[in-house]
Amino acid sequence: MLIIGDMINTTRKSVEKAVKERNGLFIQELAIKQIEAGAQYIDVNSGTFYGEEAESLCWLVATVQSGISVPLCIDSSDPEAVEAALKLHKGSAIVNSITLIERQYERLIPVIRQYECKVVALCMGQLSIPETPEERVKLAQQLVTKLVCDGVALEDIFVDPLIRPVAIGAGNGVIALRTIEGIFKHIKGVSTICGLSNISFGLPHRKILNRTFLMMAMAFGLGAAILNPLDGQLMGYVKAARALLGDDNLCKEYIEASRAGTLDSLMRLGEKSGPK
Amino acid sequence: MDCGSKTEFLEELRKAIDKGEVEKTVELTKKGLALVDAREMLKVLQDTMRRIGILFEEQVIFLPELYMSARAMQASSDILKPELGKLGGQNIQGKIVLGAVENDIHDIGKNIVKAVLEANGFQIYDIGINCPANKFVDKALEVDADIIGMSSLLTITMPEIIKVIEALHKLKLKKPILTLVGGAPVTQAFAERVGADGFAPDAFDAVRAASELVAKRRATNSGN
Numbered sequence: 001m002l003i004i005g006d007m008i009n010t011t012r013k014s015v016e017k018a019v020k021e022r023n024g025l026f027i028q029e030l031a032i033k034q035i036e037a038g039a040q041y042i043d044v045n046s047g048t049f050y051g052e053e054a055e056s057l058c059w060l061v062a063t064v065q066s067g068i069s070v071p072l073c074i075d076s077s078d079p080e081a082v083e084a085a086l087k088l089h090k091g092s093a094i095v096n097s098i099t100l101i102e103r104q105y106e107r108l109i110p111v112i113r114q115y116e117c118k119v120v121a122l123c124m125g126q127l128s129i130p131e132t133p134e135e136r137v138k139l140a141q142q143l144v145t146k147l148v149c150d151g152v153a154l155e156d157i158f159v160d161p162l163i164r165p166v167a168i169g170a171g172n173g174v175i176a177l178r179t180i181e182g183i184f185k186h187i188k189g190v191s192t193i194c195g196l197s198n199i200s201f202g203l204p205h206r207k208i209l210n211r212t213f214l215m216m217a218m219a220f221g222l223g224a225a226i227l228n229p230l231d232g233q234l235m236g237y238v239k240a241a242r243a244l245l246g247d248d249n250l251c252k253e254y255i256e257a258s259r260a261g262t263l264d265s266l267m268r269l270g271e272k273s274g275p276k
Numbered sequence: 277m278d279c280g281s282k283t284e285f286l287e288e289l290r291k292a293i294d295k296g297e298v299e300k301t302v303e304l305t306k307k308g309l310a311l312v313d314a315r316e317m318l319k320v321l322q323d324t325m326r327r328i329g330i331l332f333e334e335q336v337i338f339l340p341e342l343y344m345s346a347r348a349m350q351a352s353s354d355i356l357k358p359e360l361g362k363l364g365g366q367n368i369q370g371k372i373v374l375g376a377v378e379n380d381i382h383d384i385g386k387n388i389v390k391a392v393l394e395a396n397g398f399q400i401y402d403i404g405i406n407c408p409a410n411k412f413v414d415k416a417l418e419v420d421a422d423i424i425g426m427s428s429l430l431t432i433t434m435p436e437i438i439k440v441i442e443a444l445h446k447l448k449l450k451k452p453i454l455t456l457v458g459g460a461p462v463t464q465a466f467a468e469r470v471g472a473d474g475f476a477p478d479a480f481d482a483v484r485a486a487s488e489l490v491a492k493r494r495a496t497n498s499g500n
Contacts, residue, residue, distance in 0.1 A: 047461060048461070076431075104432070167340050168384045201339070202338055203340075204338055
């Protein structure tokens with residue numbers, strides 16, 4: 001399970017302020033905290049800086065990587081901004097994201113090849129997001145085939161099934177899970193990824209929904225998630241799930257986490273509400 | 277109908293919308309047409325949605341509840357519309373062409389905005405989702421709209437808003453059609469940057485913004 005920390009996103013007020021003021025220390029600390037909490041990549045998104053997105057994104061890339069040596073997930077829908085950010089990026093980045101929308105695809109593909117990036121492939125067509133899992137898997141197949149033909153390695157592709165909130169459609173959770181399952185079964189060699197917090201939009205106690213959904217998605221074969229690694233409980237459950245799914249040989253990491261005391265808070269929470 | 281039972285009836289209607297009971301709301305609205313003035317029912321719709329809006333903002337109620345209430349209100353206002361037209365007493369606040377921009381297929385937010393605006397006296401021409409720029413402009417010209425309302429729920433489709441604004445500018449209308457934008461990733465700063473006339477972060481603010489824009493447009497007109 002690949003963890004990508006989602007905290008450096010300018011839709012968050014504190015990050016927007018830090019980017020506006022070019023407060024490098026704030027951004028670096030946020031990156032380091034996420035890595036310490038178990039993130040392997042750091043997502044950077046400055047999408048709210050319309051017209052100055054490329055400039056802010058480049059600043060984020062340079063700032064994070066001068067504080068800590070970590071690969072980034074370049075999160076932007078503007079191909080110009082992605083290219084500018086990749087020029088500065090050290091190591092192999094993940095580009096988030098590419099779709100079958102032609103002008104975007106054609107503009108991004110040479111950039112992805114030049115910088116040998118990994119890429120998030122969205123299950124989104126020229127005109128729409130398909131409704132059924134079967135259609136989404138078919139679309140994913142199309143996009144993956146196209147990417148491979150254009151020279152992207154299978155193992156560098158992360159397919160995003162596109163999670164929509166359960167608050168606006170009761171079936172949205174199941175659609176996402178079945179899509180993850182379908183991709184896992186039918187498109188051998190690629191991984192799946194999701195932006196976790198989308199699932200809980202518009203509902204109370206979002207962390208509970210995020211956590212529960214991640215456990216389900218992992219069981220269906222989810223390979224990577226963009227999430228908040230500073231949610232200690234979430235990360236504790238990820239460790240437990242990895243042990244249960246056989247991704248943690250001899251439960252080594254799980255036992256280590258237990259020894260380090262990082263799972264204690266999860267246990268105490270259970271005891272407090274349980275019978276005496 | 278006497279005063280007491282009228283109050284009771286309107287209270288029942290309010291409760292049905294509160295709970296998001298679409299069928300019951302429809303039934304009550306139909307029944308109500310024979311009992312009370314349609315304008316009084318409309319007033320209940322508006323007051324209820326305003327209160328629901330506040331509860332949503334304060335996180336007392338949540339998106340699925342807001343959505344069902346908006347649907348109930350929309351269903352009721354669809355029944356009331358012809359009656360209100362007959363009464364002639366209802367002033368149309370303004371005409372708005374409403375849609376999601378090209379490649380954007382989200383309609384939940386747009387539908388809530390539509391329901392709330394409609395209940396507040398705006399005439400809405402809903403052109404749906406995934407609308408290219410010319411669809412917005414053509415419809416606005418056809419119906420002589422005051423405002424084009426656009427939603428974009430994805431950062432990737434936000435530039436489509438610019439296309440609509442540019443297409444409108446190119447027309448060099450003597451009495452320009454104004455633009456109102458919204459959607460999760462859309463901000464005030466974005467709206468200003470791309471030259472939109474108004475921005476609303478939610479459906480309830482959209483009523484305020486739309487009212488201001490219509491007033492502004494009418495003032496421009498009287499100056500000509």
